Amino acid sequence: MIYPIVVYGDPVLKKKARDIEKDELDVKQLSEDMFETMEGASGIGLAAPQIGKSLRMFVVDGRPIEDEDMEDFKKVFINPQILEETGDEWAFEEGCLSIPNIREDVFRNECLTIRYFDENWVEHKETYDGMKARIIQHEYDHIEGILFTDHLSPLKKRMLKGKLQNITKGKMKVDYRVVLPAKK
Secondary structure (H helix, E strand, C coil), rough: CCCCCCCCHHHHHHHCCCCCCCCCHHHHHHHHHHHHHHHHHHCCCHHHHHHHCEECEEEEEECCCHHHHHHHCCCEEEEEEEEEEEEEEEEEEEEEEEEEEEEEEEEEEEEEEEEECCCCCCCCEEEHHHHHHEEEEEEEEHHHHCCCCHHHCCCHHHHHHHCCCHCCCCCCCCCCCCCCCCCC
């Protein structure tokens, strides 16, 4: 099932998500739906809050990035916990399905160690670097209620204010279904 993607301005995107209990829901089905939703929107990562679910879960698929290192990088992360971030910070232009048509440089550490459960409830502790680490950090931010725009300077945020307001009003062009923030 393809979910509509929640866009900038919706409170679910700024809320810290809660852990998932083991038998609370069908995480295999939810992960399949999330992969299908992400692929339909040409994304490489999708967190549960982006489909309106305040749950600590995200999926990643780096295969669309044409790089040998990404060939096997399709994973489900449930109740993840970043244990350590190391290395120099490096800039890369990030975008987000929930903040369409805006891309900005974000600085992130080059390495991370993360503990998580996969869709079979098998626990993993792994270390990632480079683009894999960046994708995980971006999606992990979503379950912490942080958007990539939160990493920008105050000046950059002011410069984007109008574009972000347009997103909340639905004034954007995307080729996937979206859910706009509820009007107050």
